[in-house]
Amino acid sequence: MVKFPTRSLKPSQSRSTRQLLDFKGQVFRQHFVVAKTSKGLAKAGPFLLLVQNFLRYAECMAIELIRDNRFGAFFWTQFLGAFNDNLLKFAVTLAVTYNDALRGSFSPGLLINLIAALFILPFVIFSATSGQLADKFDKTKVMRLAKWLEPPIVLITAAGFLLNSVELLILGVFLLGTQSAFFGPAKYAYLPEQLKSSELVMGNALVESATFMAILLGTIAAGSLMSQEAGDVAVYIVCGFGFLVALLGVYQAQRMPLTPSHSPDLKVNWNLFTETWRNVSFATNLPKVWPALLGISWLWFVGATYLTQFPLLSKTLLNASPGVATVLLFAFTVGLGIGAFLCEKWSRKRIEMGLVLWGLVVMILAGVLLHGVLVAYQTNPDQQTVVEFFSQLNNLAVLGLFVLISVGVGLYSVPLYATMQAFAPKESRSRVVSANNIINSFFMVVSAGFAIAILLAMKGEVLWVFTAVTAINVVVLGLWLFKQPYVALRAQLLLKVPGKQLPRIENMDHLGDSGGNLIVFPTLLHENYLQRMAGLPIEMTVVLSGRLKQSRFVNRLRKHGFVLEFSKLSEIDTQKELIKAIASHIQQGRSIAIDKPMFELLRKQYRLDDMPGVLAKKGVVMNVLEFMEEQVQQKVQKSAISQTVWRLNKREALTASGV
Known part of the structure; x- marks a missing residue:
């Protein structure tokens, strides 16, 4: 007999809440008895434990919150x-x-x-x-x-x-x-x-x-x-x-x-055009956020185009009942959830912009296959019911490819939303979200006009709408590759650095702060510089001693300024060049990484601690972010594993007002 641990309820909980939780516990035990008498009890145990832990969490937070008026x-x-x-x-x-x-x-x-x-x-x-x-x-x-x-x-x-x-x-x-x-x-x-x-x-x-x-x-x-x-x-x-x-x-x-207003004296600008333009113009001046906003808007263009065509695809090419259109929508929604789950697992719970490109690749490959399947599709003379739809292999191929496309959409979307939320200025985040909503809506309206134009040009053949979206996805992928080299780098790092080597980062709150960042690692060597770049989800330049081994990948790093190689960092002239490089990166609002020994040397010989104050007088913000690295033991079920942990310590953050 399995005993379930009990939890004493707080006196503040109402009687009805107690009754609800008691009833839920009874239902849970009944389901456990059913599972116990069925096959596969060994597999059911961990799942039931997970469900029980979730119910406990829901008892403490969700139910009480929903019951609160x-x-x-x-x-x-x-x-x-x-x-x-x-x-x-x-x-x-x-x-x-x-x-x-x-x-x-x-x-x-x-x-x-x-x-x-x-x-x-x-x-x-x-x-x-x-x-x-x-x-x-x-x-x-x-x-x-x-x-x-x-x-x-x-x-x-x-x-x-x-x-x-x-x-x-x-x-x-x-x-x-x-x-x-x-x-x-x-x-x-x-x-x-x-x-x-x-x-x-x-x-x-x-x-x-x-x-x-x-x-x-x-x-x-x-x-x-x-x-x-x-x-x-x-x-x-x-x-x-x-x-x-x-x-x-x-x-x-x-x-x-x-909910009383905090701005009752606000003068409403009733001019729809000027106020909309003001919000969007503000977002265009945020270099870290604007590409993400455009990427999110393209996501809504793709999603709106696909979802809107499902009823037409069901009626014409598939010759199926309205229920099949609902099945297609449900499958697309499930794929989105799968893509988001994979994104969370692959990115190790950090903002991983490289997944944007891999999501596009999945959408393109699945879109090409979908075109081939729809071109070869033989329309049934009699309308298909939902049951008949699932009985044919070509229908299952169509359904599976739509799921695969939506998996790509999920991989594509999550990093973009996370980037918008993390790097939008805290004091104006709502304006950024408002601008995002406006641009999203505009793209969705354009998607409807785009679909109408394709249908009129192709005499109502809906498959060409999906094909046209796939073709434009190829163009969007090219724009990301050539206009955002950092995103292309992150996509390559996902393949070059195994997920097991990525650290868990603590105290990441300061990564989205404004200004340039001087990042200090305990070590920064040829052997671990890729792991440093992959582990920290921000665009940065790493400073290395000595030349890297020649390769196409290294040449791209040099071309886009992701690495700075100095032959002899021990020489005074080289150190002065490094100081200039640090100041240049900070003034441009970029991040540059050095190792701890070089950081201490520059502090002693070149008064590096004075740099934030000097730059602050020019209105430039400099953040000094130092990482401590250690190995910690974690228990997973009955075994222990070792994991690398980076702890972020924000050493300095001065503005002109702080000098």
Whole structure:
């Protein structure tokens, strides 16, 4: 008999919470008994232990946070809103794809891309203005007002279904996007106002997870309810269900606590164009962040193009039921999750920009294979059901390649988002996120126009839309390789330095600070310089004594300034050159790495400690980041392994005001 360790509940926990946790413990024990009587108990044990540990964590944080009205009401408000948006939008998409009478003389390819564009267009137009309103007024009241708009919008969409009016349906989708555009900025600013710093990570994790599930569930619900066999009954069910969800969202919004404004005197710039341009212009002046923003926007272009074409692909080339479009969407979503998981494992929990290129490579290879499969695809004369779709090998090939493409998208996206968050200035991070939302929305609107143009040129053959995206991915890969040599270097380091050799870095908070960095390693030799470069996820130049062995890889390092080789660092003239190189890198806001002995020598003979103050008088920030290295023993199950740990010590960070 396996005994489960118990945990005493805090007196502050309510009686209902105690009952819930007791019930959950009973359910867990029942599942364990079932697992015990089944085969493979030895394999089930670690999994059950993992589940139990997760439940303990959820008991302490997630359940209590959701039960707290500060977060719980907001949590359900945004979940219901995301669910309803995707329920109605995908229902409209399926209706105009499969209902010839509703579509009229319009082609399905034109309408589904127009719907996608009109849902995103409000984010381009209103994001900057809605952000100002969220800062000027109570964020809770802004969200409540946005939620009150949702029931009438559902009724407009329902009228479009009942009257067979494609114009009303398109208007309803546009209004849904507008409502979401005004809800979004207040949503992201609400959490830091209501949650403690210790609750913020869990709060964001719950919101992101819930949003992901709401999108998936809303889409699946639309695909399931809008079956052709149900006819008009499906329309009544979708509209009634959507209206009920909207009312529940309004109710939850009324339960949210007020969030007073910190900028009540803010003058709102109602000029949509100038305010949008101001936000985007600010982001373009951030050299570490701007490439990541453009990369993220291309991700949304690719994702929007693929997802929007699934209903058309299902109806035309595959000749399948609406449920198959839902299957394709679900598979694409699963692939994204797999890609994100692989990214986390491959990068060893650090920002690894090299995965951006490998993600693109996966997307390109899978896209080429998808083109070959779709060109050779023989369309069935009879419409395929979901069961029939899974019974044919060519269908499984299509499904698997879409999963592989989305795995590449997951690998591509995670490092870009992490870079944006880590290197955006703390005092203006919200403006950077706002600019990112604007650019993303613009790219998604362009993706709809791009798909329409391809479909018109190729007489509605949807496979050429996927092929065109693959071709542009090749161009994007070339731009990353030639315009961002650091990213290409990181991609090569992933192959040259095994993951087991990468250290665990502690105290990484200062890596995103502004200014140039002088990085000090205990040693910096020919034998370990690649490990130093791979272990630290920032662009830097390493200083080495002596020439490296000639190779194409080393030549690229020299060409792009990633290594500085000095023949004799013991000579005074060489040391003076090194001092000049350090000052030049710092003034350009770059990072340069030397070893500990050279650092101590420069401190004694050339008063290196005075450099931050001298540069600060010129308005230049210099950070001195010293790493300590040690081997630690970690227990993994019953064995112990040795792991390298780098501990970061920030020695100096002076600005002009600090002198």
